[in-house]
Amino acid sequence: ARIVSLKFDDFNLVGGxxxxxxxxxxxxxxxxxxxxxxxxxxxxxxxxxxxxxDFNCNPRRMDVHPAACNFIRGKFFNSFPPGCSPxxxxxxxxxxxxxxxxxxxxxxxxxxxxxMTQFQNAKMLPSKxxxxxxxxxxxxxxxxxxxxxxxxxxxxxxxxxxxxKSDHTIIIAHLQLCVVVMTATLAFTISTTIAGSxxxxxxxxHLPKPYICI
Numbered sequence: 001a002r003i004v005s006l007k008f009d010d011f012n013l014v015g016g017x018x019x020x021x022x023x024x025x026x027x028x029x030x031x032x033x034x035x036x037x038x039x040x041x042x043x044x045x046x047x048x049x050x051x052x053x054d055f056n057c058n059p060r061r062m063d064v065h066p067a068a069c070n071f072i073r074g075k076f077f078n079s080f081p082p083g084c085s086p087x088x089x090x091x092x093x094x095x096x097x098x099x100x101x102x103x104x105x106x107x108x109x110x111x112x113x114x115x116m117t118q119f120q121n122a123k124m125l126p127s128k129x130x131x132x133x134x135x136x137x138x139x140x141x142x143x144x145x146x147x148x149x150x151x152x153x154x155x156x157x158x159x160x161x162x163x164x165k166s167d168h169t170i171i172i173a174h175l176q177l178c179v180v181v182m183t184a185t186l187a188f189t190i191s192t193t194i195a196g197s198x199x200x201x202x203x204x205x206h207l208p209k210p211y212i213c214i
Contacts, residue, residue, distance in 0.1 A: 001034055003041075003053070010148040010177065011141070012045045016053040022082035031056075032091040039098035048138040048146045049099050054118075054168065055134050057083045057092045059103065062113060063131035083132060101136040104153050104173055115155045117169045127157070135173045151176045 003016030018035065021028035042049060058064040064084055072081035080086075096103070105115070119129030135153065140146045152174035159170055 001031075003038060007047070008148075010047065010146065011138075012047050012049040014042065014049060014051040014053070016051070018053055018055050018057070020056045020082050021085065021088045028085065028087055032087060035091045035095040039095040042095070042099040042101075045099060048141050048148065049101070050135065050137045050141070050150070050173065051096070051099075051101065052135045052171075052173070054132055055083075055092055056132055057088050058130050058132065059089055059092060059106070059134075063116070065114075065116065065128040065130070067128045068116075068119065068130050083130065096136045100139050102139045102142060104135045104137055104142075104150055105131075105155070105171070107142060108153055115157070117155065117171055118167055133168055133171055135171060137173070147178050149176045149178060150174065 001017060001019040003014055003018075005015075006013045016038075018038075019027070019031040021031045042051070064081065069081050069084070082088075105112075109115070114127035116127060116129035116131050117133035118131075137150050138146075141148060141150050150173050154172045154174075156170040156172065
């Protein structure tokens with residue numbers, strides 16, 4: 001497990017790989033303690049923060065396909081597959097709450113199904129895997145309160161899987177730098193409603209943007 005951080009003028013960027021909470025209960029306890037420490041680190045930042053990482057956690061039941069759930073449960077003989085236990089889900093939530101974080105995918109596409117980011121073998125379709133990888137940002141980066149805004153996200157499932165490829169997909173968050181805050185706010189308001197967000201993302205889609213991917 002490890003994290004690395006970069007500090008920019010307008011925001012902080014944190015990337016990492018977080019611990020798996022298996023196979024022994026002590027491993028889950030160690031994971032929770034590690035994530036508490038990360039939460040304290042993130043809380044110390046003064047600027048808006050983006051965290052892009054393999055969290056090794058499925059935050060919702062819909063984030064793990066039954067095929068993947070059964071495969072992992074059979075492999076480790078756990079009542080909850082690794083990354084699916086209530087303890088791990090609560091630990092992840094507490095960690096991102098430390099910097100007032102919001103899961104970008106859940107914010108933009110709350111009802112989407114099948115957009116997994118990891119699967120167990122080359123024969124398993126990406127849509128039948130798990131959503132272990134997440135991009136989380138300070139809530140202010142989604143509600144017009146900062147000069148750097150996140151305005152879109154993609155899951156590149158088609159580039160993963162198969163012989164010689166990673167078992168994780170690529171996820172990308174699109175950023176929009178609002179140099180003149182007043183003008184940008186009037187022209188490109190990102191609504192807090194889902195329908196409004198998607199409409200504005202479409203309006204901005206033709207503009208060149210920086211992006212973050214894992």
